[in-house]
Amino acid sequence: MTWDIDKNMPALPGKVAIVTGGNTGIGKEIVRQLARRGAKVYMASRTESRANAAIEEIIAEHPEIAEKGGSIAFLELNLRDLKACQAAAQEFLQKEERLDILVNNAGIMATPFELTQDGFEVQFQTNHLGHFAFTLPLLPMIIETAKDPSNSVRIVQVSSYGHEIFSSPDINFDSIESVNRDFGSSFKRYGQSKLANILFSNELSRRLAEYRIWCNSIHPGTVKTEITRGTAESHPWAKPLLRILTPVFGAFMFTPYKGALTALYAATAEEIEKDDMRGKYFVPLATQAQPSKQAQDEQLGRQLWEFSEKMITEKCGGLS
Template sequence: MIRCNENHWDIEKDMPDVTGKVAIVTGGNTGLGKEIVRQLAKRGAKVYMASRTESRALSAIEELENDHPEIKSKAGIVFLQLDLTSLASCQAAAKQFLEKETRLDILINNAGIMATPYELTKDGFEMQFQSNYLGHFAFTHPLIPLLVETSKDPSTSVRIVQVSSMGHNFAKDDVSFRSDLAYSETVNREFGTPWARYGQSKLASILFAKELSRRLADHRIFSSALHPGNISTELNRGTLQSYPWAKPVFKVIDLFLITPYKGAISPLYAATAEEIEKNDWRGEWFDPLAKHASPSKLAQNAQLTQDLWTLSEKIVLEKCGTLS
């Protein structure tokens, strides 16, 4: 477990005002995502809560507005339908957003699942790989032109944040994203353990952040990935499906997990802190809490990064017929 440095950046003291900015947070209706939405909305951003289940999202929005009445007097929180297990839904969500907004300052790809039993989505891909990475790729890709356009506004600093995990270290050394191989030989491999599949998905999110940074190097857009910390949220539901016998163990582990508030420090730092741009941190990795660090060697593999982007474009074109 990574020790948390709690002295570097404080939400209450250091997070800037974000009035006038537009943000999207995927998986924003619960846990870490909900806390991120709370803090952005409190400070004036218009926040799109991207979530699969409308009733849960609307309930979360109502709760946040009741807890913080000032949110209603500011830009507020808006529900955005997004099902990461459907690539078509991901593109539809991006299209819906683009029809409503003329700017996008902050995109936080937070939603995810962890160590779930082996299962394929209706698109035909390993559930964790699509939920944690591929769906976010399909959602983000159509938003890139608007992110670029927004970056021309001198009053903003555009951020793209991938909430990854130290679990990317569980990825097998022979992981492959080659587009000339069958999916059964790449992203749909079982690997013998749900943790290795989780590692593959979180490795992919880091590689995604790096490739976005490379492709957007000429723009005022700062892409990053991070491990928010070991947080007490609903994320362990999938793990308990894989290991139902471990429920008593997880009850003990939960006593040592950090709160969603603390977990939100690193994502909010990457999304708003001035020093990200000051230090020109592009495609960088952050440990909790808001500590600039380095991911695994696999996560710094340039060939894997290029292979993943090529494969992702191939998949989305194959399943949706378009990248936008």
Template sequence: MTWDIDRDMQDLPGKVAIVTGGNTGIGKETVRQLARRGAVVYMASRTEARARAAIAELNSAHPEIATKGGRIEFLELDLTSLAGCQAAARAFLEKETRLDILVNNAGIMATPFELTADGFDIQFQSNYLGHFAFTYPLLPTLVKTSEDPSTSVRIVQVSSSGHAFASSDVSFDKVASVNRDFGSTWTRYGQSKLSNILFAKALDKRLASHRIFSSATHPGVVRTELNRGYMQTYPWLSRVQGVLEGILKALVLTSPYKGALTPLYAAVASEIEENGWRGEYFVPYAKRTQPSKLAMDEKLADELWTFSENVVREKCGSLDSRE
């Protein structure tokens, strides 16, 4: 029997969560379901006005959030700024002393080639590197929270089956390697989503002695704003956008509710800990499976971790903005 949000998701009193990209799509649905069960949820988003509007909408639609002791807070997070990612982590840590659930959900897809102000491919930084810079300062709090026997700490990377689009010669040995154009926006997207899975595995390796369960997920092909990216890359599609979206909706695309099911499973389901599922990859709906061969390469995961540490330290002066 497939794990079900309404049937199987338990209340989360006293739990604290962060969901990046929480103001829309899968992220918003994830925030909704966590807050409805009494968790304090930080909606990490770049645009405050959109986040505040989403929070107001969720609070209005679900009075049970307040009655169960839940709360939704805005947390400013711009993944295209590594210093901004550290600042977001610091802002959270100034307010909270625990973190039970971290869902790194935010991302972009198939956008035109562009470098961020930090000098990295925008898909690589938005989907992965920014999340690394945001997550690293939170690790001590995640570890401390894991010492509480009443909780099961989870870190979830929302990846994609598109990780298989990554080039077979992908490398994280230097900045020039991750900034290759590859000749395809989908290959760059694949590199970023491969990085999500390798990050989940690298985290698991480094947190193996703690009661923290790190996972990566493919949520499915979902009707979200993520689909704007390829319209920017292929502007001619705008002429048939309505027809195309109608076809995709009818044949392929699923709802944000269904898209949130697998990430939520990784974030809260008791069987994750009961089965000792660490560094695993889950696909719709709540199914454990193996990702691509590259995504299971431990040496590549270590190379990515070392690269990420070095570039964040170089760009920000330290790995932890509190240092």
């Protein structure tokens, strides 16, 4: 039987959650559903005006959020600025005493080659390295939350099947030059970043194995959201074609509601803890699957972690 948001998602009174990229697409839907079940949700987003508009819309549409003790708050998070990622984590830590659910959802896809102000390929930093810089300072609070045996703490990385179909077989994370390769394709750069999402999740799971913290990654499905705009930016010649084909393909894409289901399953489903699902990969709809062999490479995962730690230390002067 397929896990269902309305039928199977548990109540979350007193829980605190963060959803990155929560002002649009599946992130917005994840925020909506967590808040509807009584959680206090931080919508981590770069643009405050867009986040506040999304929050107002959700609250207006769902009076049950207030009735169940839920709420939504804005948290400024710019994944293209590593110091800003650390600052966002510190701002959260000053406001809260617990963190039950972290969904690293924000991402971009197939954008033109560009280096961030920190000197990294923009998809790699936005999709992976920024989340790494944001997550590490939160871990002490996450661990403290998990020490209460009544808590079931979750960390979810939103990846993509793109980690397999677009990823290059010679990817390694041993230098800035390696991760900043053009690969001759915006989609291959996307594949590298989505591979990093799964490797990060798996390594995080290994490092937190002694705690009541369940770390998993997911592919949400092909969802009708704003993420496809990167393709048009990378391939201007295709814009007229995309205008024609997008409505056609849109009929076969998931809605954000259905696209959010697998992430919500990993973030809240009771069987994740019951069956001790750690370091797993889920695909629509809430189904466990095997990622690519690269994504299961523990040595590559350790290399990514060590490289990420080194880069955050060099660029920010420390990991917190």
